[in-house]
Amino acid sequence: MTKEEQMFRHKDYRHLAEIRTLRDELKPDKMILEGKAVTFNDATILFEYDGEQYKEIIEKGAFEKCDLSKAFLKYNHSNNIMAMARTKNKSLQIDVKEDGVYIIADLANTTAGRDLYELVKRGDIDKMSFAFTIGEESYDKDTRTWTIRKVDTLYDVACVEMPAYENTSIFARRYEEVEANRRAEVEALELEKQRMIAQIRLKISPKRKQS
Secondary structure (H helix, E strand, O other): OOHHHHHHHOOEEEEEEEEEEEOOOOOOOOOEEEEEEEEOOOOEEEEEEOOEEEEEEEOOOOOOOOEOOOOEEEEOOOOOOOOOEEOOOOOEEEEEOOOEEEEEEEOOOOHHHHHHHHHHHHOOOOEEEEEEEEEEEEEEOOOOEEEEEEEEEEEEEEEEOOOOHHHOHHHHHHHHHHHHHHHHHHHHHHHHHHHHHHHHHHHHOOOOOOO
């Protein structure tokens, strides 16, 4: 496994709200994108398992102590294409508000930047995703809902062609967790069933004659 692959495994990915172009009347040559990256306290269905829906909520306040200094704007989270904006030089601005996290990106005047701007402008690309690490979370078994309470680091926001949550590492972990819990429940029920059967057999079995 390469170093890049090892780093990838430690990040979680979410597909989010829409991205769109923003015209700057004072600077018509600028290529500006804006979007809402995260919506707080809004339950999102991650997947269905055995007829039950499993959800996730990003809690308001989860980004209060999040490190935003390392964030880039990327295309499909790819490291093979140059990043087109970043927080360090303020070409990527991230604004944490009451209802969520918003972004404004001043795209670099490169081939990749121009291509991305045109594709967003035409509507070919209209979704976003972000890569981050979870600092604190909880799980409510009754409602089958994970709540992310703290995000440690935001690594990038990305314009993506086809949001496919099923292909992300966090989806795999969530799904495996549900499967493991379900298997444990089935095994516990089977053990209880076997225990009850053993007790019944013991009660109805004839007593041995005493010599």
